[in-house]
Amino acid sequence: xxxxxxxxxxxxxxxxxxxxxxxxxxxxxxxxxxxxxxxxxxxxxxxxxxxxxxxxxxxxxxxxxxxxxxxxxxxxxxxxxxxxxxxxxxxxxxxxxxxxxxxxxxxxxxxxxxxxxxxxxxxxxxxxxxxxxxxxxxxxxxxxxxxxxxxxxxxxxxxxxxxxxxxxxxxxxxxxxxxxxxxxxxxxxxxxxxxxxxxxxxxxx
Numbered sequence: 318x319x320x321x322x323x324x325x326x327x328x329x330x331x332x333x334x335x336x337x338x339x340x341x342x343x344x345x346x347x348x349x350x351x352x353x354x355x356x357x358x359x360x361x362x363x364x365x366x367x368x369x370x371x372x373x374x375x376x377x378x379x380x381x382x383x384x385x386x387x388x389x390x391x392x393x394x395x396x397x398x399x400x401x402x403x404x405x406x407x408x409x410x411x412x413x414x415x416x417x418x419x420x421x422x423x424x425x426x427x428x429x430x431x432x433x434x435x436x437x438x439x440x441x442x443x444x445x446x447x448x449x450x451x452x453x454x455x456x457x458x459x460x461x462x463x464x465x466x467x468x469x470x471x472x473x474x475x476x477x478x479x480x481x482x483x484x485x486x487x488x489x490x491x492x493x494x495x496x497x498x499x500x501x502x503x504x505x506x507x508x509x510x511x512x513x514x515x516x517x518x519x520x521x522x
Contacts, residue, residue, distance in 0.1 A: 369414065370396040372493070374517025378422055382468045382511060388424030390513050392495075396435060410438045416449060420513065427457035427468060427511060429499060431477045445491075447481035453499045461506060471505035483519070491519040 376390035397415040413434035422428045433451010440446050457463075457470035479497035486492060495517055500510030 367397050368395055368522065369398040370519055370521045372396070372418075372517050372519040374493070374495070374515055376420060376495075376497070376513040376515035378424075378426065378513055379468060380512040380514065382509060383463075383466055384422075384426045384468050384511075387426040387466070388422050390420040390422050390428070390515070392418065392420050392515070392517060394418030394517075410436065416451070426466075427455050427470060429453045429455035429457075429475075429477075429511075431499075433477060443485040445483050445485065447479075447483065447493075449477075449479040449481070449497075451477050453477040455499065455511070457511075459505070459507070468509045468511060469507040470499075470509055470511065471501045471507035475499045475501045475510075489521050491521070493517045493519060 372392070372394040374392050376392050378387055378390045379385045395417055399409065399412045399414055401412055403409060403412065413436050415432075416435045417430075417432040419430040420428055431451060431453035433449055435447055435449040437445055437447045453475050454473055455470055455475060456473070458467045459470060459472055461469060463469040477497065477499045479495055481493050481495045483491050483493035493516065494514075496512070496514040498510055498512045501508050
């Protein structure tokens, strides 16, 4: 495996450990958006405790950057239940889940690991939407003039946001279209952000 990516994931894991300690006591209603029609349902006991959902998919890499079209990004993501247990009805949609994930570029270009908060809301029947905010750590080039074909990301630690539109196929399986963006918001010398988008599948325990 790409040693740069291994280092990236290791650093991201260390950063993710700084997330709230409430993760160890997380409880939630069923994460399946199909269950949101009954928001007063009792808390769901997940077989893996702090892990409620796993996701994976393929992203188009580096839209509108020097790395555009360089291979694809293999995405994987883990999500917790909501960080607190409550019977607050539809106010539950304001309570986020914790996530940690990563993108491995198949062409050796910029890969990253990320962590943060995810808010999931139902739209209509089994259709749902999501917004995620957090941080990421990438293995990209930070020098002012990077090698040809590489993006100058400015710094390794960056902000990350994403938006998802999904459909719950069953109580366990879902499909999603996701767009994500990382940037340093001009906190570093260069701010060549990275935008990826593609499709994923998810499995809720």
